[in-house]
Amino acid sequence: MPWRCCVPGCKGYDEAKSMGVVFHGLPTRDPPRCRTWLRAIQNPRLHENIPVSKYSGVRVCSLHFRPEDYEEDFKAKILNIPPKPMLKSGAVPSVFPGRPHGEPGSTGTSPPAPKRSRTQVTRFQKIQQV
Numbered sequence: 001m002p003w004r005c006c007v008p009g010c011k012g013y014d015e016a017k018s019m020g021v022v023f024h025g026l027p028t029r030d031p032p033r034c035r036t037w038l039r040a041i042q043n044p045r046l047h048e049n050i051p052v053s054k055y056s057g058v059r060v061c062s063l064h065f066r067p068e069d070y071e072e073d074f075k076a077k078i079l080n081i082p083p084k085p086m087l088k089s090g091a092v093p094s095v096f097p098g099r100p101h102g103e104p105g106s107t108g109t110s111p112p113a114p115k116r117s118r119t120q121v122t123r124f125q126k127i128q129q130v
């Protein structure tokens with residue numbers, strides 16, 4: 001069954017497949033992490049308040065993960081077979097090639113520093129700029 005990556009602006013499935021890209025389902029068993037993914041993905045159709053059960057068909061391709069987001073497949077290394085890409089338990093998509101940069105703090109994927117006041121300040125500055 002052909003899956004499509006849910007990241008807006010991501011390359012099509014066929015191209016991804018030819019590049020050896022794999023698709024990951026959302027971590028539906030872990031709703032808070034699921035929402036973190038959705039905030040990172042920024043797909044307007046996938047709102048973070050949608051019930052988690054609706055995410056079962058949503059796929060994110062491996063283009064949006066860094067190499068360090070994957071578990072090392074020791075078994076594959078020992079047996080000298082192609083490693084099976086497995087995401088680490090805390091991995092969140094953080095690589096978005098087509099997305100314009102220059103908005104620090106807008107994705108919420110930065111290291112754990114939950115300072116609400118700072119984001120509020122940025123928002124306030126943005127309003128002032130407009």
Ligand SMILES: [Zn+2]
Binds near residue numbers: 060063064
């Ligand atoms: Zn993708």
